[in-house]
Amino acid sequence: MPQGRPEAVPDDGKTTRQRRNRPLLVVHTGEMKGKSTAAFGLALRGWNQGWDIAVFQFVKSAKWRVGEENALLALGGLHERTGEGGPVQWHKMGSGWSWSRKQGSETDHAEAARDGWREIARRIAAQEHDLYVLDEFTYPLKWGWIDVDEVVAALSARPGHQHVVITGRDAPPALVDAADLVVEMTKVKHPMDAGQKGQRGIEW
Amino acid sequence: MPQGRPEAVPDDGKTTRQRRNRPLLVVHTGEMKGKSTAAFGLALRGWNQGWDIAVFQFVKSAKWRVGEENALLALGGLHERTGEGGPVQWHKMGSGWSWSRKQGSETDHAEAARDGWREIARRIAAQEHDLYVLDEFTYPLKWGWIDVDEVVAALSARPGHQHVVITGRDAPPALVDAADLVVEMTKVKHPMDAGQKGQRGIEW
Numbered sequence: 001m002p003q004g005r006p007e008a009v010p011d012d013g014k015t016t017r018q019r020r021n022r023p024l025l026v027v028h029t030g031e032m033k034g035k036s037t038a039a040f041g042l043a044l045r046g047w048n049q050g051w052d053i054a055v056f057q058f059v060k061s062a063k064w065r066v067g068e069e070n071a072l073l074a075l076g077g078l079h080e081r082t083g084e085g086g087p088v089q090w091h092k093m094g095s096g097w098s099w100s101r102k103q104g105s106e107t108d109h110a111e112a113a114r115d116g117w118r119e120i121a122r123r124i125a126a127q128e129h130d131l132y133v134l135d136e137f138t139y140p141l142k143w144g145w146i147d148v149d150e151v152v153a154a155l156s157a158r159p160g161h162q163h164v165v166i167t168g169r170d171a172p173p174a175l176v177d178a179a180d181l182v183v184e185m186t187k188v189k190h191p192m193d194a195g196q197k198g199q200r201g202i203e204w
Numbered sequence: 205m206p207q208g209r210p211e212a213v214p215d216d217g218k219t220t221r222q223r224r225n226r227p228l229l230v231v232h233t234g235e236m237k238g239k240s241t242a243a244f245g246l247a248l249r250g251w252n253q254g255w256d257i258a259v260f261q262f263v264k265s266a267k268w269r270v271g272e273e274n275a276l277l278a279l280g281g282l283h284e285r286t287g288e289g290g291p292v293q294w295h296k297m298g299s300g301w302s303w304s305r306k307q308g309s310e311t312d313h314a315e316a317a318r319d320g321w322r323e324i325a326r327r328i329a330a331q332e333h334d335l336y337v338l339d340e341f342t343y344p345l346k347w348g349w350i351d352v353d354e355v356v357a358a359l360s361a362r363p364g365h366q367h368v369v370i371t372g373r374d375a376p377p378a379l380v381d382a383a384d385l386v387v388e389m390t391k392v393k394h395p396m397d398a399g400q401k402g403q404r405g406i407e408w
Binding site for chain 1: 231232233234236237238240241242243244245246248249250251252253270271272274275276278279282288289380386387388389390391392
């Protein structure tokens with residue numbers, strides 16, 4: 001049963017508490033699906049800490065991750081009614097971002113992705129949330145829709161104590177370099193190899 | 205953005221729906237922490253499907269994963285009050301299993317682990333839950349406290365439609381062989397390398 005004991009203490013003039021409370025940039029990458037699932041699991045813990053949580057899904061389909069969406073929004077609703085845990089927002093690119101006037105009509109996915117990032121950058125500068133989950137965000141970076149260097153610069157300079165978790169395959173090297181924690185989910189065995197399609201509750 | 209399209213369709217006489225609804229044995233292994241986090245993320249989806257969920261934590265410390273525990277139990281409480289989602293149970297070995305008369309006094313961890321597995325095997329035979337999360341269960345297997353072959357036999361022969369997710373490092377080969385889905389979480393970069401200890405909301 002693993003212990004949280006660091007192997008070396010850095011000589012950076014910070015106290016253990018200062019290092020401990022450092023806001024983290026976390027990247028979940030690799031070919032397997034646990035990337036997003038683990039990010040939403042992290043959101044569970046954040047909710048219990050009373051964190052203000054915002055999820056931004058860079059996906060086309062509105063039904064993608066609907067299980068996690070419903071469950072986390074249920075926790076957010078519980079917070080609204082009882083004060084337990086923290087507030088939760090869930091935004092998806094799917095049929096247009098919830099804050100966008102272009103909702104439903106936005107067919108240019110590159111432009112939609114850039115709109116998403118602009119809003120996230122604005123919120124980060126304004127310190128609106130404690131935890132940002134940028135789900136499948138590596139794809140618009142990989143495809144050149146959003147400039148990686150701009151993202152890394154904005155994330156590296158983010159004020160206050162905001163955690164950011166980014167998921168998706170093929171995380172760009174500049175993002176990996178900037179991250180505090182990078183986990184790669186690799187396939188050992190997958191039922192799709194045996195011809196099985198995704199199933200309710202497991203895949204979505 | 206990934207699509208759930210199988211690469212080959214097996215010639216096993218089953219319909220797509222039959223294969224799709226196959227109960228899964230999932231193993232999250234590897235050296236990184238996303239293992240449990242992703243398992244609890246799966247539980248989020250299951251909750252949204254109305255599944256009956258039971259978590260069994262094979263850990264010594266009662267405060268381990270308390271964030272996920274509180275959040276998932278909050279969802280279970282929401283189900284009790286409103287019917288939304290599904291019921292959630294959370295059991296931990298920590299200070300003795302909740303169902304055990306030996307509670308609080310059990311200092312033999314090997315015996316406690318065996319008690320846990322016996323209860324799980326009983327529930328699986330009785331089809332009491334839809335999703336079982338056996339958190340950190342690879343350790344009592346690895347240390348020989350619980351017989352791997354007995355576990356594999358019981359899981360392989362489990363009746364009905366029960367999903368089982370097992371987490372922990374060093375999953376035994378017999379368990380990996382029996383699993384439908386195995387994900388390995390590997391370290392690319394971790395803040396503990398830079399002397400940082402775990403922090404509230406991120407590590408627990």
